[in-house]
Amino acid sequence: MFSRKHTRKIYAVLIIAALAFPLISNNTYYITMLCLAFIYMIVAFGLNFITGMTGQVNLGTAGIFCIGAYTSALLTTKTFISPWLALLVVILFGFVIGIALGYPSLRLKGVYLSLTTIAFGEIVRQLVNNMTDFTGGAHGVRAIPPYCLFGFELNTKLRLYYFLLAVTIMFGLIAYRIIYSKWGRVFTAIRDNIDAVDTCGISSSKVKIIAFTLAAVFAAIAGGLYAHYSGYINPSTFTLNLSVSFVVMVMVGGSGTVLGSVLGAVLVSILPEMLRFLGNYYQIVFYILVFICTILIPNGIVNVFLERQKTKALPEKN
Amino acid sequence: MKNILRVESLTKRFGGLVAVNDLSFEMEARSIHSLIGPNGSGKTTTINMINGTFPPTGGRIYFGETDITGMQTHKISTLGIARTFQNIKLFSTMTVEENLKVGGHSRLAPHGVVSYLLNPVEARKEENKLQVASEEIIAMLRLEDIAKSVVASLPYGKLKIVELARALMSRPQLLLLDEPAAGLNPSERAEFIDVLLKVFESGIDLFLIEHNMDVVMNISDKITVINFGSKIAEGDSASIQNDPEVIKAYLGEKYIMI
The missing domain is CATH 3.40.50.300 (P-loop containing nucleotide triphosphate hydrolases)
Incomplete structure (x- = not known):
């Protein structure tokens, strides 16, 4: 069992391992996979606020991720502005989408909210797919320029790797601070008992919108990073399948924790690759694992090991 | 009158x-x-x-x-105006202390997310205020022995008092x-x-x-x-x-x- 102090050590070990990995292995394939895992982690950190903590299902994350990616890609390829400037626009878009998606969640619950978010994701993808003149349609956007940092173009795998690692650590820190704060408590309180949140003098509507906005900003930024990481994007990436993968990362990894999102993102992006030796069976094995995890450990893998101070129930009087 | x-x-x-x-x-x-x-x-x-x-x-x-x-x-x-409910409405996955801190959120910790993230010193102060206030009420209602227990593990009679304690956090x-x-x-x-x-x-x-x-x-x-x-x-x-x-x-x- 681990307490919070132990998890800090685990983070330190993980960060050192991630820093050292390219020095030990020069397998560029794994480095590329890890880059993608880092980007997914940022999305998972954000989604954790809504789905992991506040308990609102969001199956439209791929839509937000897509808007982030296309915003940055189109701005940098059509207007030739710096990717950094585009990032500001991406953050702004994330903010607006978060508020816009948060509002339906005030009225809709459960299945209905899931359907709304699925519809949102598909609307975005269909629009991108069909607005051929503007977005390039199914051909996607090519030759997206890389980020520049201190005069270096982040155009090699190794530079990208360290850049994405740094950004991910930054967002992990932000997520960590929010989770273990009054905000983390209020997010969980909404999942546990929403009526009681309002009687505590807290507007549950406002808190839900905050959770959605945080998640959308995280996902949009990750989308922007993705566009410049891969240099080429097309609509077939941003399917419902991707949205489901994000939920899997949060819930199988461990809801309500940063470590869970890290583990989940690594599992979802790398495990299918590891299982490739199974040939045609690798996807089915992967989803059987998801199935088993969901039934046996609904709070996710990390929470099995995390110590929650639980004293035994006091004996009933009489 | x-x-x-x-x-x-x-x-x-x-x-x-x-x-x-x-x-x-x-x-x-x-x-x-x-x-x-x-x-x-x-x-x-x-x-x-x-x-x-x-x-x-x-x-x-x-x-x-x-x-x-x-x-x-x-x-x-x-x-x-605070209230308690007929069928207790507590945050069941959280500890007694955390429940109380949510109760004091709006009175003692009014900072928004962004200012919270940008100002760690103020954030620390808010958390301390919540800690002090919850300890006060825990002492007043003699809940010390269960302060760190998760609510779901407590008997009904205690839950009633915990809910009352949470309501008191908003003073x-x-x-x-x-x-x-x-x-x-x-x-x-x-x-x-x-x-x-x-x-x-x-x-x-x-x-x-x-x-x-x-x-x-x-x-x-x-x-x-x-x-x-x-x-x-x-x-x-x-x-x-x-x-x-x-x-x-x-x-x-x-x-x-x-």
Whole structure:
């Protein structure tokens, strides 16, 4: 069992391992996979606020991720502005989408909210797919320029790797601070008992919108990073399948924790690759694992090991 | 005498059903006021309107001089009205202490997310304030031994006190208690009455709905009795116990002693 102090050590070990990995292995394939895992982690950190903590299902994350990616890609390829400037626009878009998606969640619950978010994701993808003149349609956007940092173009795998690692650590820190704060408590309180949140003098509507906005900003930024990481994007990436993968990362990894999102993102992006030796069976094995995890450990893998101070129930009087 | 709560011709209809009908009463400051009545007489509906869970169909509610009719629950709470629920509503996956800290969130930790992230010093201060306040209330209600326990693992009697403790975190002027003693055995009830009196002495006025007459009759300064949504009697415990209308509503006509 681990307490919070132990998890800090685990983070330190993980960060050192991630820093050292390219020095030990020069397998560029794994480095590329890890880059993608880092980007997914940022999305998972954000989604954790809504789905992991506040308990609102969001199956439209791929839509937000897509808007982030296309915003940055189109701005940098059509207007030739710096990717950094585009990032500001991406953050702004994330903010607006978060508020816009948060509002339906005030009225809709459960299945209905899931359907709304699925519809949102598909609307975005269909629009991108069909607005051929503007977005390039199914051909996607090519030759997206890389980020520049201190005069270096982040155009090699190794530079990208360290850049994405740094950004991910930054967002992990932000997520960590929010989770273990009054905000983390209020997010969980909404999942546990929403009526009681309002009687505590807290507007549950406002808190839900905050959770959605945080998640959308995280996902949009990750989308922007993705566009410049891969240099080429097309609509077939941003399917419902991707949205489901994000939920899997949060819930199988461990809801309500940063470590869970890290583990989940690594599992979802790398495990299918590891299982490739199974040939045609690798996807089915992967989803059987998801199935088993969901039934046996609904709070996710990390929470099995995390110590929650639980004293035994006091004996009933009489 | 100053009123803390004034309800004027309050009415609530759910479709064709009149749950509360033209109910008026006044609650004096520094008093314990009880609302009693048979099952389904509209007691919880009344508390729900006072606390803003839903707006009344007609009538007005004043908290002191402020008209709070139809205001949102979280705003009413920040004005100084806290409540507990008949079927306890706690945050079950969180510890007692965390529950209390959520209770104090709006009063002691008003900073938004962005300013929270940008200003760690202020964030630390807020958390300390919440810690101190929750420890104070935990000590006052003698919850020290379970402060770090997850709520889901606690027995019913304790949960009632934890919910009360959370309500106190917002430092309310008026506390609405919906059947606080329901489901407690006689010794737990006696303990709970002590706790309620302690809360009252700390300067918080109490408005309660209750079925257990030992609780109501022992601590109430004034009792309002309603049946089918309308007021049938009001007064101190002695006059209520002898009121023929009240006896009829509770026990039936044949029990009226003439």
